[in-house]
Amino acid sequence: xxxxxxxxxxxxxxxxxxxxxxxxxxxxxxxxxxxxxxxxxxxxxxxxxxxxxxxxxxxxxxxxxxxxxxxxxxxxxxxxxxxxxxxxxxxxxxxxxxxxxxxxxxxxxxxxxxxxxxxxxxxxxxxxxxxxxxxxxxxxxxxxxxxxxxxxxxxxxxxxxxxxxxxxxxxxxxxxxxxxxxxxxxxxxxxxxxxxxxxxxxxxxxxxxxxxxxxxxxxxxxxxxxxxxxxxxxxxxxxxxxxxxxxxxxxxxxxxxxxxxxxxxxxxxxxxxxxxxxxxxxxxxxxxxxxxxxxxxxxxxxxxxxxxxxxxxxxxxxxxxx
Amino acid sequence: xxxxxxxxxxxxxxxxxxxxxxxxxxxxxxxxxxxxxxxxxxxxxxxxxxxxxxxxxxxxxxxxxxxxxxxxxxxxxxxxxxxxxxxxxxxxxxxxxxxxxxxxxxxxxxxxxxxxxxxxxxxxxxxxxxxxxxxxxxxxxxxxxxxxxxxxxxxxxxxxxxxxxxxxxxxxxxxxxxxxxxxxxxxxxxxxxxxxxxxxxxxxxxxxxxxxxxxxxxxxxxxxxxxxxxxxxxxxxxxxxxxxxxxxxxxxxxxxxxx
Numbered sequence: 001x002x003x004x005x006x007x008x009x010x011x012x013x014x015x016x017x018x019x020x021x022x023x024x025x026x027x028x029x030x031x032x033x034x035x036x037x038x039x040x041x042x043x044x045x046x047x048x049x050x051x052x053x054x055x056x057x058x059x060x061x062x063x064x065x066x067x068x069x070x071x072x073x074x075x076x077x078x079x080x081x082x083x084x085x086x087x088x089x090x091x092x093x094x095x096x097x098x099x100x101x102x103x104x105x106x107x108x109x110x111x112x113x114x115x116x117x118x119x120x121x122x123x124x125x126x127x128x129x130x131x132x133x134x135x136x137x138x139x140x141x142x143x144x145x146x147x148x149x150x151x152x153x154x155x156x157x158x159x160x161x162x163x164x165x166x167x168x169x170x171x172x173x174x175x176x177x178x179x180x181x182x183x184x185x186x187x188x189x190x191x192x193x194x195x196x197x198x199x200x201x202x203x204x205x206x207x208x209x210x211x212x213x214x215x216x217x218x219x220x221x222x223x224x225x226x227x228x229x230x231x232x233x234x235x236x237x238x239x240x241x242x243x244x245x246x247x248x249x250x251x252x253x254x255x256x257x258x259x260x261x262x263x264x265x266x267x268x269x270x271x272x273x274x275x276x277x278x279x280x281x282x283x284x285x286x287x288x289x290x291x292x293x294x295x296x297x298x299x300x301x302x303x304x305x306x307x308x309x310x311x312x313x314x315x316x317x318x319x320x321x322x
Numbered sequence: 323x324x325x326x327x328x329x330x331x332x333x334x335x336x337x338x339x340x341x342x343x344x345x346x347x348x349x350x351x352x353x354x355x356x357x358x359x360x361x362x363x364x365x366x367x368x369x370x371x372x373x374x375x376x377x378x379x380x381x382x383x384x385x386x387x388x389x390x391x392x393x394x395x396x397x398x399x400x401x402x403x404x405x406x407x408x409x410x411x412x413x414x415x416x417x418x419x420x421x422x423x424x425x426x427x428x429x430x431x432x433x434x435x436x437x438x439x440x441x442x443x444x445x446x447x448x449x450x451x452x453x454x455x456x457x458x459x460x461x462x463x464x465x466x467x468x469x470x471x472x473x474x475x476x477x478x479x480x481x482x483x484x485x486x487x488x489x490x491x492x493x494x495x496x497x498x499x500x501x502x503x504x505x506x507x508x509x510x511x512x513x514x515x516x517x518x519x520x521x522x523x524x525x526x527x528x529x530x531x532x533x534x535x536x537x538x539x540x541x542x543x544x545x546x547x548x549x550x551x552x553x554x555x556x557x558x559x560x561x562x563x564x565x566x567x568x569x570x571x572x573x574x575x576x577x578x579x580x581x
Binding site: 115161202203205206207208209210211212213214215218222226227229 | 375418484
């Protein structure tokens with residue numbers, strides 16, 4: 001007999017009687033629904049704001065009293081170098097960070113003895129807590145001077161590659177330096193997520209591989225990587241999000257300029273950096289241009305995430321979830 | 323191929339903890355040997371020392387000799403990876419690689435060994451192994467589907483097929499039927515009976531009827547109390563162990579008086 005029987009003497013059947021805790025269930029499902037909706041609403045508001053404020057720059061003839069935008073003939077001409085700079089910097093950052101991050105995560109999860117793994121994990125997490133302005137200062141004052149001579153060597157010996165041809169910046173404040181700083185910044189994101197996923201690889205699968213005569217590395221290739229595949233991609237996407245949106249460090253490290261394929265000379269800029277540098281003095285059309293650039297960044301992130309989802313879902317049948 | 327196993331005064335440790343003490347046993351080739359005993363008596367631990375799988379846990383080690391056809395697998399310079407290619411293992415719960423197709427699961431061992439083979443040879447190995455595991459008829463039309471889509475019993479037979487695909491000398495089975503229904507159990511037991519024509523099979527089981535059904539010889543392990551090491555109490559023909567055991571502990575266990 002449940003205790004409610006005393007409270008509700010008229011109830012007809014014990015099956016339809018209320019049970020304590022049912023209200024809590026309703027409240028919680030309501031709460032999580034609200035949270036979910038709130039996120040969508042926030043995202044929608046951001047999108048609406050961006051679009052509304054960008055319209056004058058996107059179509060000046062229709063939405064403003066000017067014939068064209070201020071910084072270029074049309075918006076696309078203005079924004080593509082910014083988009084290219086942003087994408088190149090982020091791509092280099094991820095190319096540099098991902099292998100290192102996965103290596104470190106593997107070391108912590110599968111190779112290092114516990115006495116070493118735990119402190120290494122803490123240090124990596126600590127990297128994520130450093131403010132980006134500190135990274136910016138580090139890149140500007142320490143990394144850039146070191147990179148100068150390296151860039152000289154690169155342009156001399158590998159000048160046939162378009163990325164390194166036509167001169168270099170002796171100060172080292174270039175897109176490549178900014179990318180390296182970005183790589184260090186996104187490293188902890190990929191590392192800690194991957195580590196969490198790697199340690200969750202079922203022991204059963206690892207032992208299956210070992211029992212077949214796999215070395216540790218073969219075991220990792222056979223079981224850990226396939227198991228963690230979706231997680232690795234998600235962590236890279238999160239890192240990409242940070243790299244695309246990083247403002248302060250890039251603004252401090254990079255000496256901005258027009259677009260160039262040469263990533264070891266001054267020049268190039270990224271969307272967040274462009275916005276941060278120019279927004280304080282911008283008004284009217286210039287402000288619309290900058291917000292429209294922000295809209296482009298928003299769209300890039302959206303597309304990249306959709307591609308990632310698609311990659312993850314492509315192998316669903318073999319994911320091990322069934 | 324089939325090889326004999328001899329353990330001589332084998333002690334197994336986890337760190338400083340002595341888990342199994344003083345095992346002396348001779349396991350004949352082309353036979354099925356069952357390890358029985360209460361939980362925690364060290365039978366699984368001993369099974370895992372036979373292919374050095376217990377070393378997966380940090381601090382685990384073995385002292386004494388464990389001979390595979392006279393060669394000490396704990397001898398200096400012996401690579402555990404090499405040992406495991408010769409002594410295959412089937413686990414308590416079916417564990418096909420979830421990201422691989424049925425076919426790739428079978429070929430996983432060969433891929434590890436770096437064996438280069440034509441598609442025809444690979445197909446032949448897949449078919450032979452699956453037939454060997456009595457699974458061919460059930461899966462021949464869906465070799466490219468994931469192994470994790472099979473039923474539990476089929477998955478376990480897939481794991482056995484994967485193990486025999488590399489033609490090991492010995493097959494170890496750690497309670498291979500404990501997660502299976504009676505019909506699947508029967509299928510696996512039939513398979514074990516066929517496997518002994520070619521392999522040395524060692525099986526750990528909690529099910530005494532199963533030991534009586536499949537094993538030629540049976541080893542009974544017991545433990546004196548918590549924290550004490552497990553010991554091999556009696557090892558004899560299965561008939562003798564179940565019907566006329568020499569040791570009182572064995573008699574109590576097989577007659578259901580404890581455990």
